[in-house]
Amino acid sequence: MNWIAEETERIGREISRLKAEGKKIVSSSSFQSHSIPLLHLISRIDNSIPIYFLNTGFHFAETIAYKNEISELFQLNTIDLHSATEKLFQKDSMDRFLYASEPTYCCFINKILPMDEVLKVNDVWIAGVRKDQTGTRSKFNEYEGGPHDTTRFHPILSWTSKMIHEYQTMFNLPVHPLESQGYLSVGCEPCTSKYISSERGGRWQGLKKEECGLHTDLVAKK
Numbered sequence: 001m002n003w004i005a006e007e008t009e010r011i012g013r014e015i016s017r018l019k020a021e022g023k024k025i026v027s028s029s030s031f032q033s034h035s036i037p038l039l040h041l042i043s044r045i046d047n048s049i050p051i052y053f054l055n056t057g058f059h060f061a062e063t064i065a066y067k068n069e070i071s072e073l074f075q076l077n078t079i080d081l082h083s084a085t086e087k088l089f090q091k092d093s094m095d096r097f098l099y100a101s102e103p104t105y106c107c108f109i110n111k112i113l114p115m116d117e118v119l120k121v122n123d124v125w126i127a128g129v130r131k132d133q134t135g136t137r138s139k140f141n142e143y144e145g146g147p148h149d150t151t152r153f154h155p156i157l158s159w160t161s162k163m164i165h166e167y168q169t170m171f172n173l174p175v176h177p178l179e180s181q182g183y184l185s186v187g188c189e190p191c192t193s194k195y196i197s198s199e200r201g202g203r204w205q206g207l208k209k210e211e212c213g214l215h216t217d218l219v220a221k222k
């Protein structure tokens with residue numbers, strides 16, 4: 001498929017340019033099936049680029065196993081990020097974990113703050129968001145400003161879920177083990193449901209929330 005070779009060349013060219021400018025580049029991944037094409041691309045372009053995994057401690061065991069499998073297979077430089085707030089202090093007055101009563105704050109301490117620390121000492125954040133995933137993401141540009149004068153680079157922003165599937169098929173990439181059980185988007189276990197009508201529909205079901213904040217809070221205000 002020609003488009004895959006063209007995209008690989010285009011993204012490789014962009015990363016080479018950023019490196020030639022002396023930029024410190026990082027990426028992040030939630031290690032779901034649809035994340036894997038970008039990780040595969042990065043591994044083919046420069047597998048020394050750090051891939052941060054926001055390890056909240058609430059993931060499915062299958063996700064952790066899949067992360068380890070993919071990291072090994074692609075020889076990725078994967079780094080787990082943890083919240084500085086111990087789980088003991090992630091509970092509300094009723095002794096429930098915050099995801100039950102304050103999911104936005106739970107995401108903030110487990111995802112936003114750890115990633116923000118990474119961005120303080122880097123220049124470019126490669127993020128695998130796509131326009132066809134959510135209303136927020138549909139408004140992104142390929143390059144956006146991030147916090148601390150960073151640049152967000154969204155190399156597969158215009159890819160569709162069909163293109164993701166074509167890429168996975170072409171390279172016979174492993175799929176997340178929960179996908180066959182009906183999970184289209186797999187995040188933290190307490191906040192993920194099986195859902196079949198849209199890619200991210202199973203996240204925070206019953207709430208208006210559709211983003212954890214990585215792609216809303218960590219974007220420079222225009």
Ligand code: SF4
Pocket residue numbers: 056058098099102103104106107108110111187188189190191212
């Ligand atoms: S997705 Fe759920 S469990 Fe994970 S950090 Fe956000 S609120 Fe907490």
